Amino acid sequence: MESAIGVLVSQFKAYAGCDGSSDTLSREEFHKLVTSQLPNFVKNAGDPAVIDQLMSSLDENSDGELTFLEFWQLIGRLASQHGGFSQ
Amino acid sequence: MESAIGVLVSQFKAYAGCDGSSDTLSREEFHKLVTSQLPNFVKNAGDPAVIDQLMSSLDENSDGELTFLEFWQLIGRLASQHGGFSQ
Numbered sequence: 001m002e003s004a005i006g007v008l009v010s011q012f013k014a015y016a017g018c019d020g021s022s023d024t025l026s027r028e029e030f031h032k033l034v035t036s037q038l039p040n041f042v043k044n045a046g047d048p049a050v051i052d053q054l055m056s057s058l059d060e061n062s063d064g065e066l067t068f069l070e071f072w073q074l075i076g077r078l079a080s081q082h083g084g085f086s087q
Numbered sequence: 088m089e090s091a092i093g094v095l096v097s098q099f100k101a102y103a104g105c106d107g108s109s110d111t112l113s114r115e116e117f118h119k120l121v122t123s124q125l126p127n128f129v130k131n132a133g134d135p136a137v138i139d140q141l142m143s144s145l146d147e148n149s150d151g152e153l154t155f156l157e158f159w160q161l162i163g164r165l166a167s168q169h170g171g172f173s174q
Binding site: 001006007008009010011012013023033037038067068069072073075078079080086 | 088089091092093094095096097098099100110120124125126127128154155156159160162163165166167169170172173
């Protein structure tokens with residue numbers, strides 16, 4: 001499990017580091033991450049409206065940037081769906 | 088990222104399926120999972136008191152079982168520490 005967690009952390013950092021704050025995902029970075037890393041887990045990942053909606057549902061303090069823990073809530077939701085757990 | 092998420096889900100299921108409800112972790116299952124899967128991320132994982140404290144901090148509805156999403160909060164915290172993000 002630790003190596004899988006390490007993969008998620010390093011991938012988050014790789015995308016978060018593209019522009020601006022290296023510890024948070026901008027909308028653009030989030031879009032890139034979702035389309036390239038989560039193409040099967042997020043439906044219609046290519047649709048900008050889907051990305052906007054997802055981003056605003058996660059961005060708890062509405063600052064236009066996703067922290068790691070905000071992003072983690074999405075992964076948890078996707079993982080839970082993927083695993084077939086009741087929500 | 089999707090394969091790493093898949094690993095976390097399947098490992099959770101493998102431990103959750105040992106006894107009782109196959110979708111949740113009992114204290115015993117949680118203890119086994121932490122000591123064998125997260126030995127470096129959780130300090131003093133072998134100490135029952137550490138496990139008890141961790142379990143009660145995660146078990147939001149205090150039913151003695153951890154759902155996947157309750158467990159996910161722990162992984163997020165560990166991942167965040169591992170990644171050196173501010174909490």
